[in-house]
Amino acid sequence: xxxxxxxxxKEIIFGHKICQTHEAKxxxxxxxxxxxxxxxxxxxxxxxxxxxxDFWFVYKTEIVGKLFLFHLYVTKRQTCSFIVSxxxxxxxxxxxxxxxxxxxxxxxxxxxxxxxxxxxxTTYSFTEVDVDILKGKKLYIPVSFSTDKPLSALAETMxxxxxxxxxxxxxxxxxxxxxxxxxxxxxxxxxxxxxxSEVFRAMxxxxxxxxxxxxxxxxxxxxxxxxDIIEFMYTGTIENLLECNFFNIFILCNQYxxxxxxxxxxxxxxxxxxxxxxxxxxxxxxxxxxEAVKLAAMKYIKMNKILVNSDVLDELNxxxxxxxxxxxxxx
Numbered sequence: 001x002x003x004x005x006x007x008x009x010k011e012i013i014f015g016h017k018i019c020q021t022h023e024a025k026x027x028x029x030x031x032x033x034x035x036x037x038x039x040x041x042x043x044x045x046x047x048x049x050x051x052x053x054d055f056w057f058v059y060k061t062e063i064v065g066k067l068f069l070f071h072l073y074v075t076k077r078q079t080c081s082f083i084v085s086x087x088x089x090x091x092x093x094x095x096x097x098x099x100x101x102x103x104x105x106x107x108x109x110x111x112x113x114x115x116x117x118x119x120x121x122t123t124y125s126f127t128e129v130d131v132d133i134l135k136g137k138k139l140y141i142p143v144s145f146s147t148d149k150p151l152s153a154l155a156e157t158m159x160x161x162x163x164x165x166x167x168x169x170x171x172x173x174x175x176x177x178x179x180x181x182x183x184x185x186x187x188x189x190x191x192x193x194x195x196x197s198e199v200f201r202a203m204x205x206x207x208x209x210x211x212x213x214x215x216x217x218x219x220x221x222x223x224x225x226x227x228d229i230i231e232f233m234y235t236g237t238i239e240n241l242l243e244c245n246f247f248n249i250f251i252l253c254n255q256y257x258x259x260x261x262x263x264x265x266x267x268x269x270x271x272x273x274x275x276x277x278x279x280x281x282x283x284x285x286x287x288x289x290x291e292a293v294k295l296a297a298m299k300y301i302k303m304n305k306i307l308v309n310s311d312v313l314d315e316l317n318x319x320x321x322x323x324x325x326x327x328x329x330x331x
Contacts, residue, residue, distance in 0.1 A: 005095055005102055005140070013057065013143065014045045021047040021054045026140040027072075027086075029059070033135040036061050036068045036126075044072075047145070053077045055084075055145065058118070068131050070124040072141075076112070085109045085144045090124040091270075092133055093291045101133060102140045104292065106263065129299050164192065164234045176204070177215045178230070184223040186230055196233045199256045225249060232261045241268065247284065254288045270296040275304070279316070286321045298328045 087103035253262035285293035
């Protein structure tokens with residue numbers, strides 16, 4: 001299944017088209033392929049509060065060696081402190097049916113204090129393969145705004161950094177037991193399970209057998225994978241990332257609707273792509289609708305000139321995926 005993004009015209013910042021600041025969700029960049037090969041400064045567009053201009057964005061394209069750089073800048077018409085949040089990575093997600101490409105929806109905050117001139121936001125770095133993908137497509141960059149004061153921003157940061165690591169080692173107040181397929185039991189807290197997974201939330205409703213018994217055996221999860229999943233639920237990360245089996249973790253994230261951990265698993269799978277696992281990674285990403293991982297695998301195949309022969313394509317046993325690979329290699 002190919003990715004499809006919902007786009008409302010009123011949510012798109014493009015040129016002098018009226019887009020209210022509180023409704024803005026995307027910066028729209030047209031003809032970026034051509035503009036990378038004509039390095040210069042270009043306008044994106046702006047937002048308004050009613051009919052009064054509020055924010056205005058511009059960008060500068062630059063080629064440095066084999067990298068294509070996209071520098072983003074913002075101006076706020078009124079002098080005040082504000083925060084602009086934009087996509088935190090340069091990983092492109094394709095939406096062929098919309099003739100568009102998107103950057104990931106996970107945002108990074110960039111605070112500005114009393115700015116009334118043009119301010120630098122961030123730089124996105126693209127490869128030649130990325131730029132080829134953008135040919136003939138619009139690029140949409142997720143964006144949001146807030147006027148949080150420094151104290152509010154600090155409070156939000158503290159909230160984001162808060163975790164329950166101490167409860168992993170001393171599970172005081174635990175009210176549920178999860179047993180792995182190989183018989184290892186973990187004492188956990190229902191509230192944290194429910195907060196991290198809709199599947200666990202449904203499992204732990206009042207009248208279910210698991211809820212009444214205070215126990216469940218995960219027949220499809222071994223001790224090590226279950227330990228990593230629980231650690232992420234309590235801390236928001238996994239300490240020993242290099243020891244994780246992210247192929248397993250990625251599959252389990254989809255099965256148990258663990259969205260935060262899925263993002264980490266996707267990043268790890270992309271980082272670990274090599275000649276030996278790229279086809280397996282591509283197949284797994286396609287099966288679980290991970291456009292970011294699938295695109296990274298296809299880019300790896302193209303950039304490293306991995307030979308995709310008939311035997312490999314037969315192993316995929318997926319006509320649509322084979323077609324996508326062939327189309328991508330011809331870009």
